[in-house]
Amino acid sequence: MKNKRKILITLALCALIIIYGSYFIKNQKKLAIEQFRTSEKQLIKEIKQxxxxxxxxxxxxxxxxxxxxxxxxxxxxxxxxxxxxxxxxxxxxxxxxxxxxxxxxxxxxxxxxxxxxxxxxxxxxxxxxxxxxxxxxxxxxxxxxxxxxxxxxxxxxxxKLTLGDIFINQQNLSKLSRNIQEELLAAAKDSKKDIEKILALPQLLATQTDFTYGDSKITIPFHQKNAYINTYTINYEQVGRFLNPDFISSHYLKETPIETVVPQSKVVALTFDDGPSDKTTPAILAILKKKKTPATFFMLGQQVEKFPDLVKTIADDGHELANHSYSHPKLTDLSIEDARQQINRTQAAIFKASGVLPEYVRPPYGSFNYETAVAIGLPLINWSVDSLDWKTKDSKKIDTEIKTTIGADSIILMHDIHQETADALEKLITDLQKDGYRFVTISDLLQTTPKPLTVYYSSTNRQDIPNQ
CATH class of the missing domain: 3.30.565.50 (Heat Shock Protein 90)
Structure with a gap:
């Protein structure tokens, strides 16, 4: 009986201890919360003060x-x-x-x-x-x-300060992007292996705000996964003619040379699109060699990949290599990234085949807008004389069309994928030479340094592409 009473008393005491302990803990938690809230209010008050x-x-x-x-x-x-x-x-x-x-x-x-x-x-x-x-x-x-x-x-x-503020405009930044490509290719141990990664580096854009800006240089990060380089530093001393005096010390500024176009009488450029073709391009090359006539070839990347040896022959013969996209889509119908890929794939293909990185792009169908011009990042070359060889497929009509529309400084559009073009070419060159015409490449025709975001129709007809 006594043991039972002791057990009951012990249980009662334990219950009291548990109840008190629970109350104590709850009370302590309540006090802790109150203390936290009071301290929190005071801290917020001090911050606001x-x-x-x-x-x-x-x-x-x-x-x-x-x-x-x-x-x-x-x-x-x-x-x-x-x-x-x-x-x-x-x-x-x-x-x-x-x-x-x-x-x-x-x-x-x-x-x-x-x-x-x-x-x-x-x-x-x-x-x-x-x-x-x-x-x-x-x-x-x-x-x-x-x-x-x-x-x-x-x-x-x-x-926010942008690259466009520092370097004045997108045109200058596109030039710098090209300069970076050329510098990296020159320094690469295996440039033909690295060309795709170098071309894939993000373009410098006028709206870009992600860079480190200093007194004498600017460093641009490339956040792209597996980028060829992580950063690129531009020293102001090397790019003085691109700098905005509002933001850069006059110590680094350089005047841009004034270039003038001297009208040339009867100096024209033959250009060939859509090749190379193993069926017709060799015949055209043979005629050009015989007549000692330079030309500019605007190539499709998919054709370059099929006939790389022919591309090398074109370059070795002294002709100019240029870009006409990879598969001939209308670039303005594509996303900016897809349009850029069309150009970069072709640049890489031509470089691998010849060691030449083209300076010019002719957009398929002559179609462009500001956004695609930025994505391309190179001068655009259209034409002032269309042979219509793609339409007539008739050597006599090709000859007549060119002779009736040619001007003093024309850029002539032809295609080295049509047999009729090859058939018309020798007589056309002979007759025009007799009439006093001289043939040059696009670079020689333009006379001045070509600019990105500019479309050229002849040496005297060039238009900046506005951001509309």
């Missing part, structure tokens, strides 16, 4: 997963938040929240500070001040960390 004392910034708040983010966004002279800085800070904040320890309550203050000011450019660098709640110490633990991200603002526009 500090923000209110900084008139050159506006405070933007966001809450996600028990984490508060406070963005101290700089403002302009009208107290308006600088849009591009605000957007970059918002992206950075999202990244920080995504990567944080979600088990720990956190308050983060992200601030943008002016690091330095270069010629018409303001540099904003970012700092993260983070407060993590320590349950053990029952207080917020503060840490400060500078971040690697930067935003560069063009003071003249109030927007």
């Amino acid at each position: 500090e923000a209110s004392e900084n008139p050159s910034h506006s405070l933007v708040e966001s809450t996600q997963d028990d984490s508060d983010m406070f963005l101290m966004v700089p403002t302009d002279s009208q107290a308006t938040m600088i849009k591009d800085v605000q957007e970059d800070m918002a992206k950075l904040a999202d990244s920080l929240i995504k990567n944080k320890d979600k088990a720990t309550p956190t308050k983060t203050v992200l601030s943008a500070k002016v690091k330095n000011t270069q010629q018409n450019v303001t540099f904003y660098e970012y700092e993260k001040k983070q407060y993590d709640w320590s349950k053990e110490k029952k207080k917020w633990e503060e840490s400060t960390q500078p971040l690697k991200e930067k935003t560069l603002i063009n003071q003249l526009t109030g927007n």
